Amino acid sequence: MAMLANLPRNEDGIATALGILGQRFGPRFETGQALREQHGHTTTWLRNQPPDAVIFAETTEEVQEIVRICATHHVPIIPFGTGTSLEGHVNAPAGGISVDFSRMDKVLAVHQEDMDVVIEPGVTRKALNTHLRDTGLFFPIDPGADASLGGMAATNASGTNAVRYGTMKDNVLALKAVLPSGEVLKTAARARKTSAGYDLTRLVVGSEGTLGLITEMTLRLQGIPEAVSAATCSFPSVEAACNTVIATIQYGLPIARIELLDALTVKAVNAYSKLSLPETPLLLVEFHGSESGVAEQAESFGEIAGEFEGSGFTFTTREEDRNRLWQARHDAYWASLGLRPGAKGISTDVCVPVSRLADCVTAAQEKTQEMGFIAPVVGHVGDGNFHVLLLIDMDDAGEIARAEGFVGWLNDLAISMDGTCTGEHGIGQGKAPYLVRELGEPATGAMAAIKAALDPLNIFNPGKIGLPPP
Numbered sequence: 001m002a003m004l005a006n007l008p009r010n011e012d013g014i015a016t017a018l019g020i021l022g023q024r025f026g027p028r029f030e031t032g033q034a035l036r037e038q039h040g041h042t043t044t045w046l047r048n049q050p051p052d053a054v055i056f057a058e059t060t061e062e063v064q065e066i067v068r069i070c071a072t073h074h075v076p077i078i079p080f081g082t083g084t085s086l087e088g089h090v091n092a093p094a095g096g097i098s099v100d101f102s103r104m105d106k107v108l109a110v111h112q113e114d115m116d117v118v119i120e121p122g123v124t125r126k127a128l129n130t131h132l133r134d135t136g137l138f139f140p141i142d143p144g145a146d147a148s149l150g151g152m153a154a155t156n157a158s159g160t161n162a163v164r165y166g167t168m169k170d171n172v173l174a175l176k177a178v179l180p181s182g183e184v185l186k187t188a189a190r191a192r193k194t195s196a197g198y199d200l201t202r203l204v205v206g207s208e209g210t211l212g213l214i215t216e217m218t219l220r221l222q223g224i225p226e227a228v229s230a231a232t233c234s235f236p237s238v239e240a241a242c243n244t245v246i247a248t249i250q251y252g253l254p255i256a257r258i259e260l261l262d263a264l265t266v267k268a269v270n271a272y273s274k275l276s277l278p279e280t281p282l283l284l285v286e287f288h289g290s291e292s293g294v295a296e297q298a299e300s301f302g303e304i305a306g307e308f309e310g311s312g313f314t315f316t317t318r319e320e321d322r323n324r325l326w327q328a329r330h331d332a333y334w335a336s337l338g339l340r341p342g343a344k345g346i347s348t349d350v351c352v353p354v355s356r357l358a359d360c361v362t363a364a365q366e367k368t369q370e371m372g373f374i375a376p377v378v379g380h381v382g383d384g385n386f387h388v389l390l391l392i393d394m395d396d397a398g399e400i401a402r403a404e405g406f407v408g409w410l411n412d413l414a415i416s417m418d419g420t421c422t423g424e425h426g427i428g429q430g431k432a433p434y435l436v437r438e439l440g441e442p443a444t445g446a447m448a449a450i451k452a453a454l455d456p457l458n459i460f461n462p463g464k465i466g467l468p469p470p
Contacts, residue, residue: 121150
């Protein structure tokens with residue numbers, strides 16, 4: 001198990017704050033062990049570090065009150081959305097209070113003419129798109145899990161649609177966040193662009209709860225496309241599939257999604273989702289546009305794939321067929337666990353320039369085979385981002401150590417290719433050792449200076465990004 005820091009606990013301050021907050025919030029203040037552990041983490045493989053209590057906040061004013069009480073007594077605060085993060089973002093290494101935003105789940109305003117929406121942070125991706133269903137608009141960022149949009153902003157999430165629609169930083173127009181001082185920060189207006197000062201919106205997006213607690217967001221929306229087509233194509237190797245991706249991007253084909261599933265992942269999703277795909281590397285592609293446009297794009301992709309020995313190319317515009325394929329892709333994590341029953345999945349992601357994608361994925365596969373791991377690979381490969389899922393016996397300390405060694409090796413490989421140690425998982429605790437290697441001490445020192453200026457008591461999600469360089 002990874003050695004995680006246990007930061008000094010302010011026992012007296014925590015005890016005093018718990019007494020005040022428990023009296024103030026009554027039944028919305030919880031200290032049960034199971035709930036606290038669930039708010040330490042849910043899906044991550046890192047050791048659980050639960051908070052001392054969980055509060056279910058319902059308004060911005062309540063969040064301000066919680067922050068002021070905790071600041072007075074120097075008590076850590078960790079924001080919690082749905083707990084789908086993978087790098088220990090919601091662990092509480094110094095104890096403290098987990099602020100659960102699930103009850104702040106209102107869609108406050110939909111501006112159809114401006115194609116934007118104002119929401120509270122606890123609204124989930126699926127709930128928002130259900131609310132928007134009759135407007136002809138949708139929110140495109142799809143990380144797979146039904147995550148809260150506040151959590152998605154905090155980690156700068158992306159997912160399968162990022163190649164066309166970008167990541168959260170490209171789709172949050174403005175936000176409000178409670179600062180460690182208890183004040184409410186407004187980062188921007190609803191205008192589509194601004195030259196008014198520092199880009200505070202993008203500073204908060206991706207800050208992982210270390211600078212502010214997001215309580216309201218204005219999100220950019222997209223028009224629901226007239227037609228959507230999904231295509232699948234099999235390849236003799238991951239390298240051939242990746243080279244097809246590179247050629248597709250260079251050709252300028254306007255793909256909305258292009259996902260890689262290696263042979264192990266295809267085998268897993270066939271069993272889990274009852275599909276019959278050829279168990280070789282697969283690209284799953286989607287196009288958005290007009291009826292004629294998506295058909296032409298799919299056919300062009302098929303021609304490109306053929307140049308790299310792609311076979312079994314098929315495409316469909318039937319919604320039920322597309323949904324079945326994409327649900328199988330979203331279930332790939334759970335499906336892959338079936339490849340080694342009883343094992344725990346250690347999921348890691350990196351991102352490299354698309355031109356280095358084939359090299360990086362192929363090297364990762366060769367390394368896992370050399371180390372004897374069962375390790376399926378999936379990727380949002382249109383932007384050079386892919387995931388390796390190591391299936392590990394968590395009772396085997398030696399196997400865990402080797403897995404951590406692989407994760408470090410892969411991070412260093414991506415960085416050496418002018419890539420990043422995380423395309424979308426975020427830094428949290430699991431990726432923290434690699435931030436200085438990737439960006440250098442001047443950059444991480446600047447992050448630490450910003451953190452110290454806004455949060456001098458270090459009470460907002462301590463032990464995560466914003467630390468001084470080691």
